[in-house]
Amino acid sequence: MSAESTQLNRRAFLKLSTAVGGGLMLGFRWGAAEVVPAKPATFKPNAFLRIAPSGSVTLLNQNPEIGQGIKTAFPMIIGEELDVDWADVVIEQAPLDTEAYERQVAAGSGAIRTTYQTLREAGASARALLVAAAAQQWGVAPQSCRTAKSVVTHPPSGRSLTYGELADAAGKLPLPRSVTLKSTKDFSLLGTRVRGTDVPKIVTGEQRYGIDTKTPGMLYGAITNPPEHGQKLGSVDDTAALKVPGVVKVVSWPDKVCVLATHTYAAFLGKDALKIEWEAAAVRESTARLSQAFADAIANGSGEHRRRVGNVERALDGADRVIEATYEVPFLPHAPMEPINMYADVKADSVHLLGPMQTPANARQLTSQLTGLPETKITTEMTRIGGGFGRRLKTDFVEDAVQASRLAGTPVNIVWKREEEMIGGNFRPAALYHYRAGIDSQGRLIAWHLKSASITGRGAIVPTNFPNGAVPHFQVDNHRVRSAITTAAWRSPNHNVCAMLDQSFLEEVGYALGKEPLAFRLELLRQAETDPYGNINYEPARLRGVLEEVAKMADWGNPPAGRFQGIAAHYSHHSYVAQVAEVSVTEGNLEVHKVYCAADCGQVINLSGAENQCQGGIIDGIGAAWFGDMPIVDGASANTNFHTYRLIRMNEVPEIETKFLKTDYPPTGLGEPALPPASAAVANAIFAATGVRIRKLPFNANDLAG
């Protein structure tokens, strides 16, 4: 991509103002004009950065940091266009400010893609002002100046000034109406390895998370949720709880009880001492009931068509052969390592929220509804988040903190015991999938029909996945079954299972046709690329690109002795990822030795972070598929903590080799896209090793001894 001039068409740049103490200060906001008073002589051209006369450059990160590395990646983008010396940079977490920033969420691997341009403009605007200030001082043309490492130079005369020296003067200039962004070939920071912003504090234990919050007068609150899905709160006997030393109060609101105490241990003991009557749910839920209901819905129900190309029924009726298979996936909790917690201080005329939120704007809105206070009276600060995987997109725990603080009249930090998260629902939905594929007399795949059943409104499906576009008759239906069990987005929602199912069933079809797995995919992709059936939302050439790359990396077709390969490719969150897994199965015991990963996410921002996200996504994807299970028995979650809810551990993880394709595309998501194909590649490798086709998750619920 070459250098581009970009019109700064944001709604309001503004304004010069005299700051307290005499220094001049320039401030503008993306949303609305506002005079920003600041310390004298600090250059703060926008809500993204400040430059002090000392030369210290503060870059603000607007989004919640949840382990995806945004607190490093966002500042890198600003810093690239600013030509800053990374050693001068201090990074700060910005609070929720919907006037200053456009999108402050951690969701959908969407941050970099949607905010890339804005951040580049922010950095480039500040750079332009610094250059203009230097040019004015020297009486030279701005075009004759250069910037690098926080210094403006004028090569013809050999003069130079640091950003710190220019900060005050730059703050007195009007903002440019347009700026020129760098050519990607001139990037010196993006694509390099930059260490995570908070790593130094993390390794010394200094880093604070929401659960570490403690303020004067604050009480710790232990939350109790209904033990069975769909139950309602009846009566609460808190006599014994209140006798626990340290317990101060017990409060409740619909379907929640909170024990407030001076320390967490007392709150937990008090919680255990509660005697609560729960009103039964309308249906006592179970995995067995749901499995049957899913099967019945698929067999008898009329589903909602989520995608329809051609005429699947007619094509299947006329097909030479029909291949079919049924797949089933369980509920899954999120199990972030930092248990659910939230701090709120509700006062008569204001609220302060502080904690691990993926959607702070939603949290503020909910708090406004709960308290009747306008949003302007609610301050919202995001803590570094100890994982979320989708769980913290919800705001139920924000409601817990607000209700508890409101009812108790004190600031509170509410904590869910680990068990509460496991019994509390908000799961990845369990679902059943019935696939049929039609083959014509010449051995071509002519029809693909997926009927799925789940408990969410739109289904646990991705109706646009490949081989969509490569098959003339293609249909995806959802059958909804009602349940009291609550669901939530789980890292790479729906993709996290559909990649495995689609890529597994595709191999079942290929196997029946005697096609080699990679060749079969490439053949179908050629069809989608040259003459697609219906609309497709992915670029077949890019999916082909990662497949071909990973095949080279893994020496596809020639696994090391004793190992078996499986391959998968998937498009999600605007990125393309293909993987090859090498496994062996000995007496039914699976070992995943190695995973090769080729990713096309356009421009890589932070190579270290990108590699970490791919490794984490692959390990998470394999672990969840291998061990992840949440059976519901007699209305309740059967797994309540890590002794039975199994997560993958160090001795089970494969070696991983990741390569990013060098492309000219702008950056796209990476927090999720490496996860979906991983379980698919392993499942396909298990088939290669054993002849056992995994049709029910988790892997370890299958007998791999054959």
Add this chain to the structure above:
Amino acid sequence: MAQFKLIVNGETRTVEADPNMPLLWVLRDLLGLTGTKYGCGMSQCGTCTVHLNSAPIRTCMFPVSAAANQSITTIEGLSPTGDHPLQVTWREMDVPQCGYCQGGQIMSAAALLQSNPEPTDEDIDAAMTGNICRCGTYLRIKAAIKLAAQRGAAQ
């Protein structure tokens, strides 16, 4: 309630607590040392790992009475300068993602290197298998332990 003397990161601290109160909550809520984290409350995840007389323990189930008058090292006290060989390699290899479990990971790894300065891959797996990382940073954790071991972390 009873009074307990603990030697935490070299300093003698006195706390008033229920003898059964897990050391985790004593450290976090009574002493303000929040580097030791709550993860599961049943010794399954390792986020709450500290050293008791240089052996790793899970503080979430370890009663304060059993730690009385003994020496406790938390992640905050692992090195006065934050330059324990593992903290150095953890930074160099940019290990953390969310970071929540990493204090516990480092404390388990530090105990391993103290008792076994040249661990094999299997030794590392065995010592670290009780520490869960939900983000999946295991490969970098392992690499950081190996690098510290190569440099002679025990010295």
